[in-house]
Amino acid sequence: MTRKFQTSGAPHMPPQARVATVMLQVLLALLPGVLAYSWFFGPGILIQIILATAFALLFEAIMLRLRGRPLKPFINDYSAVVTAVLFALCIPPLAPWWISCIAMLFAIGFAKHLYGGLGQNVFNPAMVAYVVVLISFPQAMTAWLPPLALAEHGLGLADSLVIIFTGEVPLAGGWDAVTQATPLDTIKTGVESGLLMSDIRHSPIFGIFGGLGWEWIACCFMSGGFFLLYRRVISWQVPLAVIGSVILLSLPFWLIDPDSNPFPLQHIFSGAIMLAAFFIATDPVSGCVSNRGRLIFGAGVGIITLVIRRWGGYPDGVAFAVLLMNMAAPLIDRYTRPRMYGE
Amino acid sequence: MTSARRIEQAVDAGKHIHRFHGGLRLRHNKRISCQLAVERPPLPELLVVPLFQHAGDIAKPLVRVGDQVLKGQQIGQSQPCAAVHAPVSGIVEFIEDRPMSHPSGQAGPCVVIRADGREQWVALKPISDWRTASADSLITQLQECGLAGLGGAVFPTHAKARDGRERNIHTLILNGVECEPYISCDEMLMREQPGKIILGARILRRVLGAGRVVIAIEDQMGAVKEALTRAAERTDCENISVIKVPKVYPEGGERQLIQVLTGLEVPAGGRPSDLGMVCQNVATAAAVADAVVEGKPLIERYITVTGNGISQPRNFQALLGTSFSHLVEACGGYQDDVARLVVGGPMMGYPVATDETPVVKRSNCVLALTTQDIAEPQPEMPCIRCGECARVCPATLLPQQLHLQIRNGLWEPAEEYGLTACIECGCCDHVCPSHIPLVEWFRYGKSEQRRRALENEASDKARKRFEDREARLLKIKQERAEKMTRRKKMLKDKAFQQDRIRASIDRAKNKNNTDQNTSEADSIVGNPDDA
Numbered sequence A: 001m002t003r004k005f006q007t008s009g010a011p012h013m014p015p016q017a018r019v020a021t022v023m024l025q026v027l028l029a030l031l032p033g034v035l036a037y038s039w040f041f042g043p044g045i046l047i048q049i050i051l052a053t054a055f056a057l058l059f060e061a062i063m064l065r066l067r068g069r070p071l072k073p074f075i076n077d078y079s080a081v082v083t084a085v086l087f088a089l090c091i092p093p094l095a096p097w098w099i100s101c102i103a104m105l106f107a108i109g110f111a112k113h114l115y116g117g118l119g120q121n122v123f124n125p126a127m128v129a130y131v132v133v134l135i136s137f138p139q140a141m142t143a144w145l146p147p148l149a150l151a152e153h154g155l156g157l158a159d160s161l162v163i164i165f166t167g168e169v170p171l172a173g174g175w176d177a178v179t180q181a182t183p184l185d186t187i188k189t190g191v192e193s194g195l196l197m198s199d200i201r202h203s204p205i206f207g208i209f210g211g212l213g214w215e216w217i218a219c220c221f222m223s224g225g226f227f228l229l230y231r232r233v234i235s236w237q238v239p240l241a242v243i244g245s246v247i248l249l250s251l252p253f254w255l256i257d258p259d260s261n262p263f264p265l266q267h268i269f270s271g272a273i274m275l276a277a278f279f280i281a282t283d284p285v286s287g288c289v290s291n292r293g294r295l296i297f298g299a300g301v302g303i304i305t306l307v308i309r310r311w312g313g314y315p316d317g318v319a320f321a322v323l324l325m326n327m328a329a330p331l332i333d334r335y336t337r338p339r340m341y342g343e
Numbered sequence B: 001m002t003s004a005r006r007i008e009q010a011v012d013a014g015k016h017i018h019r020f021h022g023g024l025r026l027r028h029n030k031r032i033s034c035q036l037a038v039e040r041p042p043l044p045e046l047l048v049v050p051l052f053q054h055a056g057d058i059a060k061p062l063v064r065v066g067d068q069v070l071k072g073q074q075i076g077q078s079q080p081c082a083a084v085h086a087p088v089s090g091i092v093e094f095i096e097d098r099p100m101s102h103p104s105g106q107a108g109p110c111v112v113i114r115a116d117g118r119e120q121w122v123a124l125k126p127i128s129d130w131r132t133a134s135a136d137s138l139i140t141q142l143q144e145c146g147l148a149g150l151g152g153a154v155f156p157t158h159a160k161a162r163d164g165r166e167r168n169i170h171t172l173i174l175n176g177v178e179c180e181p182y183i184s185c186d187e188m189l190m191r192e193q194p195g196k197i198i199l200g201a202r203i204l205r206r207v208l209g210a211g212r213v214v215i216a217i218e219d220q221m222g223a224v225k226e227a228l229t230r231a232a233e234r235t236d237c238e239n240i241s242v243i244k245v246p247k248v249y250p251e252g253g254e255r256q257l258i259q260v261l262t263g264l265e266v267p268a269g270g271r272p273s274d275l276g277m278v279c280q281n282v283a284t285a286a287a288v289a290d291a292v293v294e295g296k297p298l299i300e301r302y303i304t305v306t307g308n309g310i311s312q313p314r315n316f317q318a319l320l321g322t323s324f325s326h327l328v329e330a331c332g333g334y335q336d337d338v339a340r341l342v343v344g345g346p347m348m349g350y351p352v353a354t355d356e357t358p359v360v361k362r363s364n365c366v367l368a369l370t371t372q373d374i375a376e377p378q379p380e381m382p383c384i385r386c387g388e389c390a391r392v393c394p395a396t397l398l399p400q401q402l403h404l405q406i407r408n409g410l411w412e413p414a415e416e417y418g419l420t421a422c423i424e425c426g427c428c429d430h431v432c433p434s435h436i437p438l439v440e441w442f443r444y445g446k447s448e449q450r451r452r453a454l455e456n457e458a459s460d461k462a463r464k465r466f467e468d469r470e471a472r473l474l475k476i477k478q479e480r481a482e483k484m485t486r487r488k489k490m491l492k493d494k495a496f497q498q499d500r501i502r503a504s505i506d507r508a509k510n511k512n513n514t515d516q517n518t519s520e521a522d523s524i525v526g527n528p529d530d531a
Helices: A019-041 A044-066 A079-088 A097-113 A125-136 A157-166 A174-178 A183-192 A214-230 A237-256 A264-268 A273-280 A291-311 A318-335 B003-013 B135-144 B157-166 B185-192 B194-208 B224-234 B254-262 B282-294 B324-330 B388-392 B399-407 B411-416 B427-431 B438-492 B494-525
Strands: B046-050 B074-077 B090-099 B107-115 B171-176 B212-218 B240-245 B277-281 B300-306 B314-319 B338-343 B365-370
Touching: A019 A044, A019 A079, A019 A214, A019 A273, A044 A079, A044 A097, A044 A157, A079 A097, A079 A125, A079 A273, A097 A125, A125 A318, A214 A273, A237 A264, A237 A273, A237 A291, A264 A273, A273 A291, A273 A318, A291 A318, B003 B171, B003 B212, B003 B240, B003 B254, B046 B090, B135 B157, B135 B194, B135 B282, B157 B194, B157 B277, B171 B185, B171 B194, B171 B254, B171 B282, B185 B194, B185 B224, B185 B282, B185 B300, B194 B212, B194 B224, B194 B240, B194 B277, B194 B282, B212 B224, B212 B254, B224 B240, B240 B254, B254 B277, B277 B282, B282 B300, B300 B324, B314 B324, B324 B365, B388 B399, B388 B427, B399 B411, B399 B438, B411 B438, B427 B438
Parallel strands: B171 B212, B171 B277, B212 B240, B300 B365
Antiparallel strands: B046 B107, B090 B107, B300 B314, B338 B365
């Protein structure tokens, strides 16, 4: 008795991974950092994450519809959620709600879908969004909070919601009472006004090696990054190159002139370096493909960030560094193709 | 360090020292088919022997419908390829196109033999003493017995041996690394017939003029090393060693195996013989022993029938031409949820549309997979360039980039990204989170490249023909023009004209003179009337 069978190409084994699994692991790895963030700075970040995610999914759905693509495998691949969460982690926790809306329109609508959707974007969507709102709305984007330990008024969930959705601060003293410069701002303005680094660092907003609170958030991001390394979601080249280049480049400055240059650990544990090293510069779509290319890419991100911090107009330059290196990625790829077997 | 020295090092260490890039550690699922001893299935009534079994051309049939054939009688011939033989004695019932168990899934010419059950052998022509026989006679024997690489590539063994003989081969590597999951026929063969493998290895070593034999096996093949070593010791032969290598797919690929044993890479576009080595499958070595010592042509092979879709998975020593359905029946039939039938392993095997497909020289495994095994097909997503494919690629390619070039029809960049270096192992496919059928793209790319190469060749020829013709016509035209100008020039040239006139006058005068002379002569001779 003969029997007929359906045929299909090899391999005849169920695939090991899905895009959604990759993205979910990234989200899982971000969780400790997010929790630490809300522990040190209040529930504002959680509201921002929810807001950004909602807008990101909305624009993803709209753009998929406009492009005539099916919703199903794309809306639940979590890539838009990753973009949203990374963006939310970059903005001040009490930024008004429409910041997220505009940012996600640019991230999902422009940076992602106008370039061809998932996997086709040249630039990191979260960083495009961040840079758009940073340049367009500098005031809203610099209203940072002090750590709860230093705050006069601890802002609860209700207060945070009111501030984010109305822009009104329901406390005496208004905005000035709730905001404070970030450690990187403090260093930048301090150095520019001729203060010594040792004096600047006497400010209570600094912690043991970075900014108070920030340093532990960075540690959490780092541990999440190690989880991704262990799960092989990211490769070690990019984080090592980012952190390594920041240390190597800031070390001589600090050794020569410790009074006007922060020490290397201060650099790594403040601002977005740690987040960028493990979560942003490791974005495979807009990064390099070969291992050597990734080393160059990461080093570029580290170096440009430091250059902007030291000489540029912004206290932190990670977003610009990532976007500039995104531009260079295809060229780097071209010249770092690995040697093939037998070649 | 030479490759010979590197092999010595590996032999001295007794294990592999190097590794290859990437690869996968897969669940091997081999135990299920190793529970029963290898047996021959009951003799099938009808055997379908495809005439296209080797790398090379389709063999020409040497028999006609209605012919009586004997077991082992040659029924197909293809120079310079290997011969095809009747696996049983019986009557040729048809010669027609049938599914021939080829990766392409195409039908091809097959000789269908109805077995008469007498199992009457043709007169065999063994070589009396292979130790003294000439290498050429041994090579001819391999060709006449239809030997081809039984690991799956079915490259004619005599051709490989001849090529190896012409080059300086120091080591014969016997490949016993069955790195694909499920397949266990080589392991069973090594367990059950180690002596035959060692004998075949010695014959091949003599043919190649190699000094050393290295048999590579997987480190989890328990009793195999002992069996082979004991068989080798019994022959008192030196320089036959067994090396265990770790089980990483696709280590059984000869390029990967050579890298693991020596740390060297076979040059791109080259062969292992460039490094002084020749690889043969262990089953090929056993078949060589049969062919040379007993004169038996290649008409049966070990084959694994396994998978969750089979009631009692096991290994058979099956006649070529036996249908898969016959083997499955001998295994107690299918399980209810069988969904796909694959020849070979789950990574590189090819699916067949019907179990009427026959066993051929390349079939090492019939794998029946259930709905659960293959899972439902996932939708293909865009590449997110995660780089997993590059991490597992044993050829150190960038599959994600290569795939993009092929998709966009950029053939030259595809070549730069190493399309020809791809061994189609399927590792990239297996790990791709976007479920892109990468290997299918690469196969398409390769066939497209072949087509383009043929087209280029044809158009080059046509252009050459056209240009030659043009040149020829031009030459004729020029010659004609030259002749004309010469003529015109001659006509125009006055001196020449006068010369010509003078010449013609002279000629005319001469003629007149001669005329007169003749008339004078005539008159001298006299006119009889005048007399």
